[in-house]
Amino acid sequence: MAEKKTPKRHKVREKLEHRLKVVEKRDRMLIKDFSSERAVLEEVFDRSTLMVIYEFLNKGVIDEIHGVVKAGKESRVYWGKDRDGNELAIKIYLTVAAEFRKGMLKYIEGDPRFKGVKRDTRSLVHAWAQKEFRNLKQAAAAKVRMPKPVAVKKNVLVMEFIGKNGVSAPSMKEQPPKNPEKTYDILLTRLGRLYRKAGLVHGDLSEYNVMIWRGRPLLFDASQAVPLVHPMADFLLRRDLTNLNRYFKRLGVKVLSVEECYRRVTGSGES
Numbered sequence: 001m002a003e004k005k006t007p008k009r010h011k012v013r014e015k016l017e018h019r020l021k022v023v024e025k026r027d028r029m030l031i032k033d034f035s036s037e038r039a040v041l042e043e044v045f046d047r048s049t050l051m052v053i054y055e056f057l058n059k060g061v062i063d064e065i066h067g068v069v070k071a072g073k074e075s076r077v078y079w080g081k082d083r084d085g086n087e088l089a090i091k092i093y094l095t096v097a098a099e100f101r102k103g104m105l106k107y108i109e110g111d112p113r114f115k116g117v118k119r120d121t122r123s124l125v126h127a128w129a130q131k132e133f134r135n136l137k138q139a140a141a142a143k144v145r146m147p148k149p150v151a152v153k154k155n156v157l158v159m160e161f162i163g164k165n166g167v168s169a170p171s172m173k174e175q176p177p178k179n180p181e182k183t184y185d186i187l188l189t190r191l192g193r194l195y196r197k198a199g200l201v202h203g204d205l206s207e208y209n210v211m212i213w214r215g216r217p218l219l220f221d222a223s224q225a226v227p228l229v230h231p232m233a234d235f236l237l238r239r240d241l242t243n244l245n246r247y248f249k250r251l252g253v254k255v256l257s258v259e260e261c262y263r264r265v266t267g268s269g270e271s
C-alpha cells in the first residue's frame, strides 16, 4: 500500500505519529478548560480544521470541547457538549492521513451524491465527512437508530454522543449482548430498514461498529455506507451479513443463512 512513500514523507509521518501520541497522553488529563484544549488542538490539527472548530464554537453548535474519546489513524473522536448540556461526539477526520485516500475512493466513486467531487486528498476527506453526515441523516429520516447528525463542515462532523459523561457506550466487541438472539433479530430488522427506507448498505458492519446502548444494539460509523445504486452495494451487504452471522454464531445463535438474511433485509421474495 505504502510502497511509494519517499523517505521524507516517512519521516514526516513518524514525527506526526509521535506528536499524536504525546498529545493523546495529555488529552487524557484534559479537563473543561478550553485554553489548554486549544493548545492541544493546535498541535494536532491544521489551520483549516481549527477554523471549523472555532466556527462551531462561535455559532454555538458546540459549547465545550473536551478530551479525546478515541484517537484512530484516520479520525479522532472528541467529547463535547452543546449549549443545553447535551453530549456531543465530534469526529474529526485527519486530512493528513492521506493513506486512506485509496480506500475511500471506491466508496465515493459510484455514489451519485458525490458526483464531481475533486480527487485531491483534502476534497476526498471532506466528501468522506459529508458522506457520513448524509448517511446519518438518511438513517434518522428512516427512523433507524444511529447517532443523530448535528453539523458537518469540511472534515469535522458533529453528532449525538452515544454514552454518558464522556464514556462511549461499549461496542459489541467490548461487551457482547446479554440476549444474543434478540440482538441478532433487532440488527436484521434495523439493516432492513436501513436498506429499504434509507436506501443504504452499512458496508463496514462488524462487532466494532455496533454499540450496545440501553440494552439494545445501535449501528454507527456510517462513513463508508453506500446507496443501493452503488456498484458495490450488493457485495457489501453480503459481506456485512457474513460478518454479522460469524459474530452471532460464535455466541451460539442459530443464525440464518446469508441468503436468508439477504432476503429478509432486502425484502426480495425470490432466491
Ligand SMILES: Nc1ncnc2c1ncn2[C@@H]1O[C@H](COP(=O)(O)OP(=O)(O)O)[C@@H](O)[C@H]1O
Pocket (backbone or CB within 6 Å): 069, 070, 072, 074, 075, 077, 089, 147, 159, 160, 161, 162, 163, 168, 169, 171, 208, 209, 220, 221, 222
Ligand atoms: N456518536 C458517538 N458517540 C460516542 N462515541 C462514539 C461516537 N462515534 C464514535 N465514537 C467512539 O469512537 C470510536 C471510533 O469511532 P468510529 O466512528 O467507529 O470511527 P472509525 O472510522 O475510526 O472506526 C468508536 O468505537 C466509539 O468508541
Ligand SMILES: [Mg+2]
Pocket (backbone or CB within 6 Å): 208, 209, 221
Ligand atoms: Mg469504527
